[in-house]
Amino acid sequence: MNYTARQLGDLTPTNPNRRQGLLAVFHIDLPLLVGLLLLCGFGLIVLYSASGEDLAQVQRQMVRLTLAFFVMLAVAQVNPSTVRRWSPSLYGVGLLMLVAVLVFGEVGKGAQRWLDLGIVRFQPSELVKLAVPLMIAWYLAEKRLPPSWQRLAVAAFMTVVPVLLIAKQPDLGTALLVACAGIFVLFLAGISWRLIGALLVALAAAAPVAWYLMRDYQRQRVLTFLDPENDPLGAGYHIIQSKIAIGSGGLYGKGWLNGTQSQLDFLPERHTDFIFAVLSEEFGLIGVLILLALYLFIIARGLYIATRAQDTFNRLLAGALVLVFFVYLFVNTGMVSGLLPVVGVPLPLVSYGGTSLVTLMAGFGMLMSIHTHRRLLPT
Amino acid sequence: MQLKDTIRENQAFLTRAIVAGMLVIGAVALLVGRMAQLQIVDHEHFRTLSHENRVKVVPLPPTRGLIYDRAGVLLAQNRPAYSLEITPEQVDDVDAVLDQLAAVIEIGDEDLERFWQLKKRKRRFDSVPIRVNLTPDEAAQFAVHHHRFPGVDIKAQLLRHYPHDVKTTHVLGYVGRISQRDLEQIDASNYAGTSHIGKNGVEKTYESALHGSVGHEQIEINAAGRRVRTLEQTPPEPGVDVHLHLDIALQEVAMQAFGDNNGAIVAINPKNGGVLAFVSQPGYDPNLFVEGISKKNYDALQGDDDRPLYNRALRGQYPPGSTVKPFMGLAGLERNAISFDTSVYCPGFFQLPGNTHRYRDWKKTGHGPMDLDAAIVQSCDVYFYKLAYELGVDRLNDYLGQFGFGARTGIDLTGESTGLLPSREWKRRARRQPWYPGETLIMGIGQGYFLTTPLQLAAATAAVANNGTFYTPRVVDYLRARGSGEITPIPPSSQPIAKAFQQNWDDVRNGMANVVEGARGTAKRIRSDAYRIAGKTGTAQVFTVAQDEEYDEETIEKKLRDHALFVAYAPIEDPQIAIAVVVENGGHGGSTAAPIARTIMDAYLLRDTGDDS
Incomplete structure (x- = not known):
């Protein structure tokens, strides 16, 4: 792997003359756009079935998706250097809002996550999902990489504070994603393998402490994950029914709208967190592979964009955003298939709901912006 | 340096x-x-x-x-019963709806209590009854207001109903909710979804045919x-219809003839053992038991001194009294203890050799010289004391057993009593005492240990009427499948009675004819010009009169009065009905029981519509 900047430059359309037409004008990355559109389209088809053929619900989701795509396009127009400049402020505002949520926030579903801004209700943790990788990338990109121990400690602290604030709401899923975002930036920034090894050991050692700090329902989730049959009608019900849905789908699936587990309400949360089980039941392993192929295509394109980025900040940001997107996918599908404990993470861009949609698409907007605002490098 | 770092x-x-x-x-x-x-x-x-x-x-x-009677009259039907039910899921405010409902239809405290209890156990989309057994008026009343009560509906359920209620109770029995004990005796899978089961009577005996198979x-x-949605269906096989020998019109006549008296009547077709009438007085309304009888009603039935729940025709054990005399006469003739013209002098009492105890005749002054015919016609006790004494308990027991005395007849109803045909062996076993000769004497006039059920008496009389064949009594004639109309007859089951000489039978039957037709016959008052009746009266002691006391019907309490009995068959030339009547505390058989039998025979033999037996 001995690429030079020159060689990299040759491989991509960095020549301004070649970037023409509507796509270039609006800073759109076509492969990413196509991948996202295909994924969202597939998602809507599954959602139509998962919602019990409720067209109104599908329409609402289409409105959200449209809105999110416009957000993506808007973000894509912003020059990465502008984003970089605004990073610390965004992070600061995010932290303040998290504190505000804990003080004034609205309670929903047993957790305090929402901030009522009069016109819209807003989840500050969503903003933080972007603000943390931005902030860490901004901080680490200031100096040479790999970062010094001191800078690493500061970056770790910058990650831990919002994670703890979110965990306190409590919103374990989002806290996990935010933590991942910070960790991925550090990982991509090149912290030593030895440190990574030490951290993993420390993590294993910290597990009992985490257990002690967890709330009852969180502990229950872990216990249920370890032995779902132990409580088949209570906490284990979700995962048992989800596995039945997936397993009964087989290779080819029961057919669109024909999933008995989903259509007869055996599968809980089927249009939100468990929509992957609906897809698995109705489209079988073939459908699962198609979905995963779409995700992998988007992730591959994202990683490619990251490697093609022209400065450290952009590289770290793009890489972290893509990897967080993957964590979304893996945590959700792992949970639905019983590989991981139940953590409230939606299937990105497919699950019904708009909260994470805007954040995710804003992230893709940043990827597009990073890729389409490149200059010719000096040789 | 900068560039190198970047790279x-x-x-x-x-x-x-x-x-x-x-x-x-x-x-x-x-x-x-x-x-x-x-x-x-x-x-x-998965x-x-x-x-x-x-x-x-x-x-x-x-x-x-x-269940139908012999003429095709419906005796047990399945009737829709209406109940008012609330589906909680479809009702916003159950309490408010209950308040509004109370204004339209009567809702009692126990209705509310049951409603709240059931509601807890049912799912939100299951309807919960708030009122059961709506009258047609109430149902109509609610129907007018139905639009005001979404989620409140009238539900119909098929419920057993006995339109002739008290008239059929002791034959049909009734169905009731399946109990834990019932469950242990049935194939539970076949009863999945069934709520009721035959508890007694025909409903119980023919349960498997009546029930059908579950789908x-x-x-x-x-x-x-x-x-x-429904994926697949195996329809149930409906229960088979049961057609009885019983004649509901005759049953009604029999009950009316009884008046206020307690007792039993069994009428049998001597040609096949088919039960034509089967009455136990008093009866009760079987419909009370179908939906579960209330404690108040049950206590009332249970505490009633007249014991309406008791099936006297099937289970009542009465001394046969003089009604046993024709059978005794036959035993004497057939077993060569007497001949038809053997004469016995009746001084009004009988004494065993070497014993001063006087076995009294009902006629204090005595009947004078008696042959068998006169002894039957006038019901002379002394003649039969002597006959029994000479036959001995062993031969009596052996011969009378052929007429079904002392054993269950095997009728297709459950709970039948055996009665008691005493024997030495029985006395040793049951009483741990030897048999005394005096006991043979009083057995000869149908008293003492000797006990029969009205059903046994009727079946034995039918065997005399048909000249020597004992038919097992049958309530059910045939079964008829609902769809195909296929008929399964319940075949008569019979046992011939050993016969030495036909003349002996003719003589005894003649004696019974003279009971009604003879100038001194004890039942001469029921003589009919339309057809000939043969019969025998009987009076069974309830209360033992001491040696030096007189039995005075006027002064004695009704409960302690003698039971009046009468057995008969008609017409003599071609007997079509054999009958046994027991009127508890009715006094004399000839005056109380015989007229009841005559009324029934008139109704059966002289009715305008054709006879189909």
Whole structure:
């Protein structure tokens, strides 16, 4: 792997003359756009079935998706250097809002996550999902990489504070994603393998402490994950029914709208967190592979964009955003298939709901912006 | 330097990005492996679980067979019973709806109590009854206001109903809710979905035919258990209709003839043992038991001194009294203890050799010289004391056993009593005492230990009427399948009675004819010009009169008065009906019981509509 900047430059359309037409004008990355559109389209088809053929619900989701795509396009127009400049402020505002949520926030579903801004209700943790990788990338990109121990400690602290604030709401899923975002930036920034090894050991050692700090329902989730049959009608019900849905789908699936587990309400949360089980039941392993192929295509394109980025900040940001997107996918599908404990993470861009949609698409907007605002490098 | 750093950083990043990409691919491979495990390897297992989740097998209870009398009159039917039910899911404010309902239809405290109790146990989309057994008026009244009560509906359920209520109770029995004890005796799977079962009478004996076989329906349900659609159906096989020998018109006549008296009547067709009338007075309304009898009603029935729940015709054990004399006469003739013209002088009492105890005749002054015919006609006790003494208990027991005395007749009703035909062996076993000769004497006039049920008396009389064949009494004539109309007859079961000389039978039957037709016959008042009747009166002691006391009907308490009995058959030339009547505390058989028998025979033999026996 001995690429030079020159060689990299040759491989991509960095020549301004070649970037023409509507796509270039609006800073759109076509492969990413196509991948996202295909994924969202597939998602809507599954959602139509998962919602019990409720067209109104599908329409609402289409409105959200449209809105999110416009957000993506808007973000894509912003020059990465502008984003970089605004990073610390965004992070600061995010932290303040998290504190505000804990003080004034609205309670929903047993957790305090929402901030009522009069016109819209807003989840500050969503903003933080972007603000943390931005902030860490901004901080680490200031100096040479790999970062010094001191800078690493500061970056770790910058990650831990919002994670703890979110965990306190409590919103374990989002806290996990935010933590991942910070960790991925550090990982991509090149912290030593030895440190990574030490951290993993420390993590294993910290597990009992985490257990002690967890709330009852969180502990229950872990216990249920370890032995779902132990409580088949209570906490284990979700995962048992989800596995039945997936397993009964087989290779080819029961057919669109024909999933008995989903259509007869055996599968809980089927249009939100468990929509992957609906897809698995109705489209079988073939459908699962198609979905995963779409995700992998988007992730591959994202990683490619990251490697093609022209400065450290952009590289770290793009890489972290893509990897967080993957964590979304893996945590959700792992949970639905019983590989991981139940953590409230939606299937990105497919699950019904708009909260994470805007954040995710804003992230893709940043990827597009990073890729389409490149200059010719000096040789 | 700056550029070199950039390149190095770039390369370091590339390495990390590739590692990350490999981690992604590894994780996805893990996920795909997991999905393959669930969807390919364990697919069968999960397919089964998914099927079990959504498919439920629901039993379809069969409709119970109907019961008809010999003329095709419906005796037991399935009637829709209306109840008012609330589906909680469809009602916003149950309390408010209950308040409004109370203004339209009467709702009692116990209705409310039952409602709240049931509501707790049922699912939200299951309807819960608030009122049961609506009268047609109430149902109509609610129907007018129905639009005001969404989620409140009238539900119909088929419920057993006995239109002739008290007239058929002791024959048909009744159905009631299946109890834990019933469950232990039936094939529970065949009763899945069935709520009622025959508790006694024909309903119990013919339970399996009446019930039919359960059907099944495979339905698809959702997670809440609500039916989504029907997948497959095996319809139930309805119960078979049961047609009785019983004649409900005759049954009604018999009950009316009884008046206020307690007792029993059994009328049998001597040609096949078919039960034409079967009355136990008093009766009760079997419909009370169908939906579960209230404690108040049950206590009233149970505490009634007249014991309406007691099936006297089937279980009542009465001394046969003088009605046994024709059988005794036959025993004497056939077993060569006497001949038809043997004469015995009746001084009004009988004494055993070497014993001063006087066995009294009912006629204090005595009947004078008696032959068998006169002894039957005038019911002379002394003649039969002597006859019994000479036959001895062993031969008596042996001969009378052929007429079904002392054993269950085997009628197709449950709970029959055996009666008691005494023997030495029985006395040794039951009383731990030897048999005394005096006991043979009083057995000869149908007293002492000798006990018979009205059913036994009727069956034995039928055997005399048909000249020597004992038919097992049958209530049910045939079964008729609902759809195909296929008929399964219940064949008569018979046992011939050993016969030495036909003349002996003719003589005794003649004696019975003279009881009604003779100038001194004890039942001469029931003589009919339309047809000839043969019979025998009887009076059974309830209360033992001491040696030096007189029995005075006027002063004695009604409960302690003698039972009046009468057995008869008619017409003599071609007997079509044999009958036994027991009127408890009725006094003399000739004056109380015989007229009842005559009324029934008139109704049966002289009725305008054709005879179909």
